[in-house]
Amino acid sequence: xxxxxxxxxxxxxxxxxxxxxxxxxxxxxxxxxxxxxxxxxxxxxxxxxxxxxxxxxxxxxxxxxxxxxxxxxxxxxxxxxxxxxxxxxxxxxxxxxxxxxxxxxxxxxxxxxxxxxxxxxxxxxxxxxxxxxxxxxxxxxxxxxxxxxxxxxxxxxxxxxxxxxxxxxxxxxxxxxxxxxxxxxxxxxxxxxxxxxxxxxxxxxxxxxxxxxxxxxxxxxxxxxxxxxxxxxxxxxxxxxxxxxxxxxxxxxxxxxxxxxxxxxxxxxxxxxxxxxxxxxxxxxxx
Numbered sequence: 035x036x037x038x039x040x041x042x043x044x045x046x047x048x049x050x051x052x053x054x055x056x057x058x059x060x061x062x063x064x065x066x067x068x069x070x071x072x073x074x075x076x077x078x079x080x081x082x083x084x085x086x087x088x089x090x091x092x093x094x095x096x097x098x099x100x101x102x103x104x105x106x107x108x109x110x111x112x113x114x115x116x117x118x119x120x121x122x123x124x125x126x127x128x129x130x131x132x133x134x135x136x137x138x139x140x141x142x143x144x145x146x147x148x149x150x151x152x153x154x155x156x157x158x159x160x161x162x163x164x165x166x167x168x169x170x171x172x173x174x175x176x177x178x179x180x181x182x183x184x185x186x187x188x189x190x191x192x193x194x195x196x197x198x199x200x201x202x203x204x205x206x207x208x209x210x211x212x213x214x215x216x217x218x219x220x221x222x223x224x225x226x227x228x229x230x231x232x233x234x235x236x237x238x239x240x241x242x243x244x245x246x247x248x249x250x251x252x253x254x255x256x257x258x259x260x261x262x263x264x265x266x267x268x269x270x271x272x273x274x275x276x277x278x279x280x281x282x283x284x285x286x287x288x289x290x291x292x293x294x295x296x297x298x299x300x301x302x303x304x305x306x307x308x309x310x311x312x313x314x315x316x317x318x319x320x321x
Contacts, residue, residue: 080239
């Protein structure tokens with residue numbers, strides 16, 4: 035349900051998380067709200083995704099609904115392409131299935147207003163790059179807000195490693211339950227598939243998921259699977275993981291971003307910045 039398989043180009047592995055020069059203090063960390071934390075326990079390990087309702091409210095609502103119906107429990111990763119992504123969410127396990135709910139209207143871009151918690155890190159000609167919470171974002175310049183009827187500008191999630199996107203057929207508004215988690219950057223997907231979240235912990239698990247055969251990446255034998263998927267707020271507090279991400283509004287983040295941008299120079303991409311994360315609280319249940 036990503037349509038025909040796009041050509042897969044060789045990708046450099048994303049850089050390891052850069053060390054923050056000064057140890058962040060308690061005020062430098064942002065706790066991911068429990069209602070925006072999706073816990074995906076797989077046979078390979080735990081993946082924690084921060085939902086992005088500001089970017090894709092309809093898709094986040096669907097992910098919460100399906101998670102709360104235990105729809106994803108036991109579903110396989112049926113299509114996995116190294117250097118690209120791992121796709122799941124199909125109850126049939128062959129790329130043809132979906133949930134019983136209606137398809138969702140595309141949310142390839144969203145309108146960013148001055149109230150949005152956006153932190154810019156670079157301003158290439160005619161654009162801005164930065165973060166909306168943990169989501170890497172490209173957007174029109176803030177200066178254009180004064181010229182638009184709603185006081186907002188277009189923005190969209192950037193398909194960096196760990197970004198969560200919604201699969202669809204050729205029809206624009208055909209997303210339903212299948213989704214994919216990026217293993218590597220793939221900017222050709224930007225503004226073509228809805229972004230609804232970001233893996234804040236467990237990218238190593240995403241990259242460990244069994245890769246499929248051939249160009250299409252279909253996993254035909256012994257696929258990996260999601261064992262249990264939950265929204266953290268639906269669990270008793272004692273059973274929840276607590277995820278803290280370096281706050282992009284902090285001085286520690288600014289130091290990190292400036293260092294990465296300087297080191298990369300003309301080759302800088304928003305995907306080069308990997309936000310430090312610390313996870314505490316309940317561990318994953320035994321498989």
